[in-house]
Amino acid sequence: MKIVMLGAPGAGKGTQAKMIAAAYEIPHISTGDIFRANIKNGTELGKKAKTYMDQGLLVPDELTLALIMDRFTEPDCEKGYVLDGFPRTIAQAEALTEALRETGDSLDCAIDVEVPDEDIVSRMSGRRACLACGGTYHIVFNPTKKEGICDACGGALSIRPDDMPETVQKRLQVYHEQTQPLIDYYKREGILKSVDGTQEVGKVFASIQAILA
Numbered sequence: 001m002k003i004v005m006l007g008a009p010g011a012g013k014g015t016q017a018k019m020i021a022a023a024y025e026i027p028h029i030s031t032g033d034i035f036r037a038n039i040k041n042g043t044e045l046g047k048k049a050k051t052y053m054d055q056g057l058l059v060p061d062e063l064t065l066a067l068i069m070d071r072f073t074e075p076d077c078e079k080g081y082v083l084d085g086f087p088r089t090i091a092q093a094e095a096l097t098e099a100l101r102e103t104g105d106s107l108d109c110a111i112d113v114e115v116p117d118e119d120i121v122s123r124m125s126g127r128r129a130c131l132a133c134g135g136t137y138h139i140v141f142n143p144t145k146k147e148g149i150c151d152a153c154g155g156a157l158s159i160r161p162d163d164m165p166e167t168v169q170k171r172l173q174v175y176h177e178q179t180q181p182l183i184d185y186y187k188r189e190g191i192l193k194s195v196d197g198t199q200e201v202g203k204v205f206a207s208i209q210a211i212l213a
Ligand code: ADP
Pocket: 007, 008, 009, 010, 011, 012, 013, 014, 015, 016, 123, 124, 126, 127, 128, 136, 137, 138, 139, 141, 142, 197, 198, 199, 200, 201, 204
């Protein structure tokens, strides 16, 4: 199964993608997580990506495509995958379609997690992330058992630098300009499915399971 998650930053793509990955035993591939791991490890790619991420801008397609195409060569991708945060531009979507077509393959569906901009701001201001294992929480909607400590691995939680209010506004603008057009792209491809992302996490997942059944 090959799935793309669409939606604004903070819509809950990562939260749902992790649940899909666990339920359907496919890898969860988040380009944002891969960039953040590179930043943490001080790689050249991480240094380049950070300059864009900190401003709420997209990392250039060239860098992002090289990274994801390399990730697709890993053996776990044979089972399929759930992509979270990729593609984010029409050029990335076309490159993905083409790469799959070359092997006679295609995506099964693109799931758009719909959340209005007003809700996005409160979601991102309360997001807390574990850099050690990638766990994502929310201080109100999905709190950890112990404040500031990851339930999954015991790591310390932090606020993502790009979740600061000014950067969130920029990311939303970038989303509307560059990523939202993908909704029409996948509609034309005939594989777009939409879910109401304002529901609680379990209900959003139930809607997704109904789509994938
Ligand atoms: P994205 O991957 O789309 O950027 P996340 O999955 O990281 O979004 O979710 C953003 C924030 O909103 C996180 O703090 C997460 O815990 C919270 N969240 C995710 N889904 C929901 C939901 N259905 N209701 C309320 N909060 C949610």
